[in-house]
Amino acid sequence: MKFSEEFEARFAEMVPHYPTKRSALVPTLLYAQDEVGFLSDEVIAELAGRLDLTELEVRNVISYYSMLTTKPRGKFNLQVCTNISCLVRGGEEILQHCAKKLGVGHKGTTPDGLFTLEEVECIGACSWAPAAQVNYDFHENLTTEKMDRVLDKCLAQAQEQLQRIKSVDSLADTLSQRSEG
């Protein structure tokens, strides 16, 4: 299977850092997941082959780490912390608010495939609680209003991208029409 050049460069750089090949597994899985969206059978087979592991071994590792998933997720993975520091400052309300707003529960993905909601453990933002991460971005000292703004921003970003894809598509259409004509 094909990964991006960036991934390949990272992979190539990383493997020689270790005396055993498989040592590169965990970070590599995360990078592959970032790229593909989830760890598909194909990704698993590919990485197992590259690192001299069985697919079973790779699956055993994947299923251990909570950030790794073999199931597709939304474009924005909304991870709301409800652990102790967040709990006492309203983390659960943020989570409930998101659940209502998105209409999904823990690990649920919105039908448009944009958001996946997840209740997560402490993300290291305790002094700025309550906190959440959207993919890798931290959002701290949250209130429900602030959370709304974060979600709106995601939507806007998605729309902008959609727009861009559409315009690329129409450009491609125009180009192909022109070449045909």
Place this chain on the structure above:
Amino acid sequence: MADVTLTVDGKKVTAPAGTLLIEACKTVGIEVPSFCYYPNLSLQGACRMCLVKIEKMPKLQTACTTVISEGMIVTSDSEEIKQARKSMLEMLLGNHPLDCPVCDAGGECELQDMTFSYGAAESKFMEAKNHKDEQQWSPVVFFDRPRCILCYRCVRVCGEGMDVWALGVQNRGVSSIIAPNKEDHLECEECGMCIDICPVGALTSGAYRYKTRPWEMKHVGTICTHCGDGCKTTLGVRRADTGMEIVRGDNRDKSGTNGDFLCIKGRYAFDFANHEERLTQPLIRKEGKLTPATWEEAFQLIGKKFAEVRDRDGGSAIGVIGSTRTTNEESYLLSKFARMVLKTNNVDHHRTADFPAFAAALRGKADATASMADVFTAPAILLIGNDPTEQHPLLAWQIRNNVRLHRSRLYVINSQAIKLRRQATNFMQIPAGAEGKVAAFLAGDDAAADAIINSSSTKDQWNSLRDTLRGEQNLVIAFGSEILGSDLSSLVTFGSAIAGAKFVCLADYANSRGAADMGLYPDLLPGYHPISGSSEFHTEWGEIPQAAGLDLSGMVEAASTNKLKALYVVGSNPIGRLKIDSFAFSNSFVVVQDMFLTETAVVADVALPAANAYEKSGTFTNTCGDLQLVKKAGEVTGTKADFEMIVRIADAMGFDVRKLVPIGGGTHADMGQSRGAQSGEADRHAVWLEAHGLEPKLSPFDPMAILDEIQRLVPGYDVSRMNLLAGNSQHTSLAKAGPGVAHRPESISPANDTLFSSGTLGHYSRALKSVMESHEVKPAEVAAD
């Protein structure tokens, strides 16, 4: 290693340095409980059942991971420790289903036993248990997740012990689960070790599950009937209307050289015995059709015919084909019967290794053969040819685990990239068929090097390998049927220059070695004595024909020219297995003793329903030469042991059976009829006698009487009878055997069985068939680390 002394519960314990505390405790009879600890597998410290108090340590310590040290003071039993163990059980039982009444493991479950001991039966929890449906992972492996206590024994035995690595652990925390390598099923060698080693009923056997309860079975430890390795297997039998039915095979009794090991065949492929196509009545060809008859009728007919042919055309008009799956006593008896009663030397069997050449090469060399136990302890092993993983699973296990646990050096020379190369210090791939040249090269013939070098090896590598091997001590040299005749003697020449070297000649069937040792050859008597010479057999057996007889192909040829008037086939299927034309014997009077209407039995004039090795007593010799006791477990009404049939035929021929079977004088022999319909009665009687250590040999069907003779006359078989009866394997020696002989290489025809096939027996095993079908794709090899 130096000894260390410590104190456990006030008792002084002395054990070698490096011993684990849990093992040291065992030596003084202190049993520290554990689930995850398993001898010879990697340490886990996971179940926390083995917590003990060690003085100067603040917390309780796990005895399974603690290495003993001088002066250590240990308490293994106190209120605190009891409480710790009890609470572990309580926590486990919180999620463990209490379905003991229907669980296969009920009655032999370590969790059940432990709960009983620590009184953790009362549940403290009111939460619902995590439930999951049972899964089928292969035709023979079922997994019931909630019962699993996560001791990881299965994972380790599969990976570390078997080098298959088909099991892993998925998820984490309380969601952790044992997972098979192919998402929802297993792709593996189907050895079933995971099932056997599971302390609870999480992994169960497709062959046994829900059939019976452990306490309803009788458990008989005997020897597997499949390959030549001679694993001990414990058969669970129960009464059935057809006799005694075998319902389970495992090796709970770990007293055999196979220790924990059993392969798929030993564990599940006993089911041929219960196959509904078993013959249970003698059949006599009447008007072209095999028709049921009485035993009496059959024996009379055979006796009459055999005597007729012998007296009219001479013994040389009769051929005898013996078995690689009957007992030594039966093979010996058959050999003796052929020469003494039938007066023929036309005796042969399905040969899969060149034992006569082996015996010839080893003549006079004491201690030159390795036992199966030696393979596990040898500091170095050279394996030429064969693929033990497929053909000698126990040998492969011994080799693998010797490398893993004792760092033995393994040298593999093979034309294929066989799986054992993964354990090899040095693996050399050679052109197909060049094994003999390897032997020549090793023995010093440098010119042979050209034939063994290919793109993957250089002459220098071969020279250095030879030097390395010459520098080894106590090397075990195992070789397959690729090495025969003079190549075999070259190899022995090479090995004999290495101090303490020992050999293993690999043959394919459960008692191939026995068939050879007992003289099922046209030119050799038991112990590889030439027929034409003089030996104790000549004096003891009386007048026997002096000229070498015909081998199997000779008999086929003789039959084609009408010179072979009668053929007696005992437990063998030459037509099915050796590609002999099914019309080859159409003009001969053919008698076949077998379990099934095999390709050979269908052309017989008389087919006699035979008991198999799980249904009789006697001894087997494995490919290494280890002699072991075979015990009767199952029984199918209407069959008889080959032993009894041979004797009855001799009797029907008017022969004084006392000359055949040296039974005690004076008493009326019980011919097995007087006690009514129960067939096998006499044989059971023999079992009883043997179980009580008695050998009055009152019955002419008593195999022990022949064992006596074997032990007295067959060189190398004079091993301890007591140890044998106690169920231990006893290594025989070839040093005084011989002189042997060289045969045509074509007379040797390997069985070519795989892990999942087993000649004619395998053909009648549903377990093997179902596994074969599910394994249309061969298991992929996995990385070793």
Place this chain on the structure above:
Amino acid sequence: MASLVSHPDEVKVVTRRFGLGATNIDRYLELDGYKAVQKALGMDADAIINEVKNSGLRGRGGAGFSTGMKWSFVPKQSAKPKYVLCNGDESEPGTCKDRLIFEHDPHAVIEGVMIGGLAVGARSGYIYIRGEYRYLSIIMQKAIRDAYAKGFLGKNIFGSGRDFDIYWHGGAGAYEVGEESALMESLEGKRGIPRIRPPFPAVVGLWGGPTVINNAETLASVPHIMLGGAEWYAKIGPPKNGGTRLFCLSGNVAKPGVYELPMGYSLKKMIYEVGGGIPNGRSLKAVVPGGSSTPCLTADEIDINMDFDSVAKAGSMLGSGGVVVLDDQQCIVKFALRTMKFYQHESCGWCIPCREGTDWLKKTLIRFHSGGGVKKDIDNMQYLSENMLGRTFCPLGDAAAMPTIAFVKKFRKEFEDHLDGRPCPYEKAGVAEEMEALSH
């Protein structure tokens, strides 16, 4: 990203360069960067170890073991390569300090790893950063690259003739991987299952080689000790508790944040002066003094000094420096439940008491909190926790058991208030059920 706070009582050692742009290597050099490692290059290994020993520096990862002592356990000779490992898995609830160090002063960590390497004779080091901290791993990777570019890492560092390599390594979500031996497994590409000890990592660690593993804050403190001297550092705190500590103040305080205070600073002052007290006119109910694993202290128990020994004497632990403050509106049962949910989720599942114990405690607490509790449950929770304590394969089981025991013992009344179908006195009706439906 995360905002910085300050208070006059702070003693800025590790945080000295925070907010000063020290991620830039040139700026770092202006701020005395890479001087400590150069100094260490001129010292012999034992001298470095002694300096760290004498400084009274104790591990900031949680256990508070003497760093110099730990380094001295590494055998001088070893057939296998030795390693220095920086533990940046920071996952203990209530803890968010290593994050700031990586964000503001990554080179200090690099320098700390290098000095550790010189002390124990290692030639390479790994900096393990939890997967959620992606932006920090980018910062760290750049810092490492810059250090190589300057010749500070790689062959012949600072012309000393010695080589030293540092690599970044990322996690992927697992608290247990913060445990030292589980971290090594993870780094080797495996499931984060801790290892059997002995052998200890100092003797058999990463890939079988002797390995020193230290928390990021511990390592970031080392260069300052090298430059300021052991005596100076030791004197910042009380005896045997040298230096400063990054306290992550969180929960119901007016001014939460990460403060660098001298070891032994008063907890009371920390809450009421540094943290600005309990907001909204509420009062203090309890404090978790060192991350979620540490037994809570009641409002009556906060008159203590925050150093390893004093907190231990008070029956708790200084832990990872996560000080979580609870006001009188917080439900202890709920708090205990959330704590246990965490441990149940993060247990690696290897050993029975941790795997099963956390699951049963969590299930019981869920039922209990939503009004389904019976009296026997309270004793059972204590029984179960006490039977986990000290008997698990790694300290995660203790980490789950210790706070639970404290909650039940110190707040039994609150547990009893939940009995007999009574609704949680602190929560709106239905919220518990709603949360339960939502939770993992």
